[in-house]
Amino acid sequence: MSTYRRLAVGMGMNPNATIPEIADEYVRRTQEKPIPPVMVDATDAPCKENILLGDDANLFHLPGPMVHEGDGGRYLATWHFVVAKDPDTRAINWGMYRIMVFDEKTMVGPVLPFSDMGKMFHGKHVPRNEPMPFAVVLAADPLSSIASCAPSQIPEDQLAGMLHGEPVELVKCETCDLEVPAHAEIIIEGEIHPSVSILEAPFGEYTGYRTSPRDPRTVYRIKAITHRNNPMIMVSNPGIPTDENQLLRSFSLGLEMRKLLESQGIPITGVYMMPESTHHMVVVGVKHAYSGIASQIANLAFGSKLGPWFHMIVVVDDKTDIYNKDEVIHALSTKCHPIRGIRKYENDIGTPLNPYASPEERKMGVGAKVLFDCLFPLDWPTSDLPLKVAFSTNYPKDIQEKVLSNWENYGYKN
Secondary structure, three states: OOOHHHHHHHOOOOOOOOHHHHHHHHHHHHOOOOOOOEEOOHHHOHHHOEEEEHHHOOHHHOOOOOOOOOOOOEEEEOOEEEEEEOOOOOOEEEEOOOEEEEEOOEEEEOOOOOOHHHHHHHHHHHHHOOOEEEEEEEOOOHHHHHHHHOOOOOOHHHHHHHHHOOOOEEEEOOOOOOEEEOOOOEEEEEEEEEEEEEEEOOOEOOOOOEOOOOEEEEEEEEEEEEEOOOOOOOOOOOOOOOOHHHHHHHHHHHHHHHHHHHHOOOOEEEEEEOHHHOOOEEEEEEOOOOOOHHHHHHHHHHOOOOHHHOOEEEEEEOOOOOOOHHHHHHHHHHHOOOOOOEEEEEEEEOOOOOOOOOHHHHHHOEEEEEEEEOOOOOOOOHHHOOOOOOHHHHOOHHHHHHHHHOOOOOOOOO
């Protein structure tokens, strides 16, 4: 899923669909009525073809790879999701959190406090000193993986159904009160322990850097492994853009932001989070209807559930193609005033994975954010507005039509 062509195929669309077409289809599907999952019997669930309990549930029987030279260990879970359930509300969460193998029965990885599973674990299980049941889903279907990456308000098992257009089939776990996709390749069940920690990392992350220091992190103890016959393991090899981590996370994160801004009545024309930015920079196109609109967009986005995962917003006008990097770079370089057009947000929430963060900022989960306002002020007289020198703006319409209609006759390709 590291290209938009593959994303289109995964969504059942024409492989040649454009990015805006894929984006519009995602938004259309995820604004329909939620589709709850359906439960199936274990006899109808391929992930139950083999059930390993007790001593037979051995992580060393699974081929956890050393993904990069210099990683702190073998990472079995890099393209997966963890299923957890709130102990009070029973709300479920699917989330993609990296996990390293420690020994035959133990895994370890970061559970960030601001993540959905982190809120359950650190906010409820840790104060009560109660283990949290988990299930790691290895090699689910593409749309369930997309749902697990999306910072949506809709439960991920329902969101996956909306993307599919039909209910996702789930099956009960063997050792805990959790449900997992019946057609996944491998399921690992167990408990996350609140009172112990194990050294984990470093790991080459989605940012294209190895940033995480080797520190004590959250421990997963396994109780069961179930899998298909001849199962496959999906592994992501994060690095310099673009790979599936950056593309899918950028895609869903940007479109959830689009829905947020549209829900507040902001006259946006589109939102695009560039995968090359490792989902750290978002471009928002807007009709410049009133003063301060760029700051309003930044305040909403940075202050939302989406905020921890990115730190740059570029706001451009509705005449700038947000999907065209050349146009965005041109707008950023020529329309953003180096002082008036830049607004800094210091000591904001951040992640330990930000390469720019100092060791102290990574430890405290603190970062910084910035808005680049690429809108000419509304109080400028029309006569003072710079006019873009382009074929579409500086030539009479009849000349444009004549040139375009004769383009191939001039010896050029369309």
